[in-house]
Amino acid sequence: MTAGDSALHHLDSAGMRDFLARFVQIPSVYLPDTAGANESAAAAFVVDVLTEWGLNPTVWEVQPGRPNIVAELHGSFGAGALLLMEGHTDVVTPGNLANWTYPPFGATVVGDRMYGRGTADMKSGVAAMLYAVRALQLAGSPFAGTIRLLIPVDEEGLMIGIKDIVARGYADGAAGAIICEPEEHEVCTAQKGALRLKLHSVGRVAHGAMPDEGVNALTPLIRLLNPIIDLQAELRSTHGDHPLLGKIYISPTVLRAPIGGDASQVNVLPDSADVYLDIRTIPGVNHQRIVATIQGYIDVLCQKHPSYQVALTIIDDRPSTEIPTSHPLVQALRAAHLKVYGDVPPYGGVPGSTDGTIITRDSGVPVVVYGPGHKRIPHQPDEFVHLSEVDNAARVYIHAALQFLSTPV
Ligand SMILES: [Zn+2]
Numbered sequence: 145m146t147a148g149d150s151a152l153h154h155l156d157s158a159g160m161r162d163f164l165a166r167f168v169q170i171p172s173v174y175l176p177d178t179a180g181a182n183e184s185a186a187a188a189f190v191v192d193v194l195t196e197w198g199l200n201p202t203v204w205e206v207q208p209g210r211p212n213i214v215a216e217l218h219g220s221f222g223a224g225a226l227l228l229m230e231g232h233t234d235v236v237t238p239g240n241l242a243n244w245t246y247p248p249f250g251a252t253v254v255g256d257r258m259y260g261r262g263t264a265d266m267k268s269g270v271a272a273m274l275y276a277v278r279a280l281q282l283a284g285s286p287f288a289g290t291i292r293l294l295i296p297v298d299e300e301g302l303m304i305g306i307k308d309i310v311a312r313g314y315a316d317g318a319a320g321a322i323i324c325e326p327e328e329h330e331v332c333t334a335q336k337g338a339l340r341l342k343l344h345s346v347g348r349v350a351h352g353a354m355p356d357e358g359v360n361a362l363t364p365l366i367r368l369l370n371p372i373i374d375l376q377a378e379l380r381s382t383h384g385d386h387p388l389l390g391k392i393y394i395s396p397t398v399l400r401a402p403i404g405g406d407a408s409q410v411n412v413l414p415d416s417a418d419v420y421l422d423i424r425t426i427p428g429v430n431h432q433r434i435v436a437t438i439q440g441y442i443d444v445l446c447q448k449h450p451s452y453q454v455a456l457t458i459i460d461d462r463p464s465t466e467i468p469t470s471h472p473l474v475q476a477l478r479a480a481h482l483k484v485y486g487d488v489p490p491y492g493g494v495p496g497s498t499d500g501t502i503i504t505r506d507s508g509v510p511v512v513v514y515g516p517g518h519k520r521i522p523h524q525p526d527e528f529v530h531l532s533e534v535d536n537a538a539r540v541y542i543h544a545a546l547q548f549l550s551t552p553v
Contacts, residue, residue, distance in 0.1 A: 224289025232299035235262035264517030269324030320473035326517025330492025337464035388493030480543030
């Protein structure tokens with residue numbers, strides 16, 4: 145019997161399904177200023193399981209009620225590489241309950257499907273990685289080096305959980321990371337970058353009948369939106385499309401003035417206005433250069449119109465990531481998928497960003513995204529996962545970890 149066969153023999157599918165159901169039944173939606181609406185109960189549930197298995201998890205709160213978890217399993221073959229596996233505990237809100245056929249936190253099983261918020265994104269990924277590690281542990285940890293589980297909060301927010309994990313050094317020196325997000329059998333080697341900018345304009349209130357007495361805060365932003373929209377086409381012609389990630393996007397998503405005002409005062413010039421930009425990039429696009437270009441548009445406009453005041457703020461900056469398909473972790477996942485499913489998985493790209501973006505940005509560790517669940521089902525009503533796919537994901541993780549960590553150093 146190979147080490148892989150032995151570990152598969154120890155995979156507790158029934159236990160994993162039970163874990164997943166109970167995990168989904170804990171509504172770990174983070175809602176600011178709502179008592180108890182956070183990841184604490186879901187994290188405590190994970191910590192109990194890890195503790196029962198003797199994995200001695202490290203737990204700390206990033207913010208009150210928002211605990212991160214790190215745990216690791218050392219191989220019995222001695223020193224070797226460090227493999228990270230990552231999955232978050234938070235889920236997005238169920239939204240309008242009328243759109244759900246099944247209760248969003250019921251974990252209802254119908255045939256091979258389990259329904260509920262977080263079944264795909266990504267409590268099934270967390271279940272698969274935990275039970276894969278448990279199976280490896282029960283098989284005697286037949287590998288070299290270490291598997292470290294990173295289980296942060298707030299992936300659906302500003303990713304404060306993973307930022308804190310990386311800042312504490314838990315990704316340092318890792319040879320690679322598997323992000324267990326739902327990617328529908330694709331081995332995702334690239335993730336889009338995301339840059340969120342805010343342009344804030346300050347003017348001076350005046351009566352609409354005497355606009356020369358004030359400064360309309362909206363006007364400079366409208367003038368700026370034209371070159372910003374044209375910048376998308378410029379970047380696309382410079383960089384082309386990415387084979388796995390597609391196009392570059394620059395989308396103005398919010399335009400508002402006066403800030404906090406309503407439409408009742410149509411005869412008053414707004415004294416403040418905001419534009420938000422959601423920019424999605426591909427490898428090779430330099431975010432700093434985009435910021436500098438837009439700042440250049442602002443400077444030119446404000447020189448021409450000295451009464452304009454526009455300030456640019458970076459709300460969030462997540463670079464794109466790409467790992468070569470020849471990387472041993474990519475090849476290990478590919479070979480593992482072939483063993484479990486009998487076919488070669490396609491390479492894919494992640495259109496959004498994951499916690500893996502932060503791991504690469506802040507620690508330089510290459511990431512691959514692979515996990516159970518459909519790519520487009522997250523955040524929708526009637527989110528579901530195929531339970532057979534959760535089993536298979538755990539099997540793939542077992543084979544991939546054993547191949548990646550086969551060599552002692
Ligand atoms: Zn997710």
